[in-house]
Amino acid sequence: MSTTAARGAETLTSVASAARILREFGKGNAQLGVSQLARRIGLSKSTAHRVVWTLVAEGLLEKVPETGLFRLTTTMSSLGASAETAHRLHESATIPLDQLRAVTDGTLHVAILDGVDVLYIERREGPGAISVFRAVGSRNLAHVTSTGKVLLAALPPEQQRRTVEHMRLTPKTPRSITSRSAFLAELATVRRQGYGENRGESEPGMASIAAPIRDPLGRVVAAVSVAARVPDVTVGLRHLARPVVETALRISAGLGGQR
Template identity: 40%
Template sequence: MTDAPLQTVTNAARLLKAFLTREESLGVSELARRLGLGKSAVHRLLTTLATEGLVEQDPATGGYRLGLVVFELGEAVRVHMDLHAAAGSVLAHLREETGESAQVGMLDGHDVVYVDRLESSHALRLFTETGRRVPVHCTSSGKVLMAFASEPVRERFLATASLTRHTPQTITDPDEMRRALGTVRARGWADAVDERELGIASLAAPIRDRHGAVVAAIGIGAPVSRFRAMPRKRLARVVVEAGEAVSRRLGWSEDVMSLRKES
């Protein structure tokens, strides 16, 4: 193997960073001069980056500027950073109040990625590390995120996802999953008992951004024996309140939801 592909990636990164000067647009010649690369090499990089939406060409001047995808990536970074700051103390309080592992998950395709997690202090506890991916269809966080996704996203998931059976309790029928997601939307929280792994249960609620869109789910996970010993309605209320607390820190308010329903 050679390091040529890595050098290409390095040059592409350097090219994107050249736009940090915030000039309206930059031409091929100017970029080549700043990067110390040939014009043909810069042109090839720009063509590839433009195909991916990372840069775009100004039809009036012929120069290049950052594309919309870069803005979208920046927004994704901001959401992750804001979410971590907003959820930290709430997650700790949720763990303290329930005595169980508390976590925050975000949707990525047909998976949930845990972006923040605090482990229970019980001797018998779960070991799901931050960054781990789990399936949407058999987890409470996944059900919340898919239930509150847009209808096109939800229907595409139901049409294309592999609803793999992990246990006898896993929902594998799309119509049954559609009904389950409807229930989650109606009551505002989801649970999953013995669905991804026998002996494991979880309950989750939505986290909303300042616009009212569900951007993450907060929940708890526990061995089924302890989970069933907790009154379900009380546990759901605690988790929903935790989700609302994080949402308020992200700028959400009930007034926002009222306006959305009226519009």
């Protein structure tokens, strides 16, 4: 075997070892030591030590000072939680989204909050679907979307204030909200009325309306929306408020929440 091929094989082996170590933390083990990991996945202690500290350097694992053991960082835990949430939402949203598609030509989305962005995890296209609307896995600025407004409106007041303070309210159209005080007032309205609207704030001539999806504890974990071109962005898609809210309630019920 050539030197290059040998190095490539060694690199692939290291990647596989790192993946196996990370998987051990996904089996309900909050904290693990190097010796435990070495035994569980059949590595020498020196190899396990090297891989673990590489994962620490990359921000995927961290050492717990009190125990001397290792655990997933907040970033990795959040990724796992997001993946699990997306899977559960997919199962719960399929039928309600198909039912909502029967009453609108717009594009349907389910989105979750990721920092100050919304991440789209479900999409349904109707006959009037527009290619500019976001595909599954894409992101958009939360402050110019109906789903983003719903998700931000559900944050605890202090967390919401801190989040908005650190947001760049970059305008995407002349109708985008760029004042923090105006945006906080908009979030208060969304929370009060139970749905959020984007009236030409993300794309000219387009509107969307969204409602919150809740888990069994009543926490807002996602939002469902309809987006479409409209003749009057000041009116938007308010006529779809009721079916969108009903769809959100059905999805929430699928997650184990109460209607």
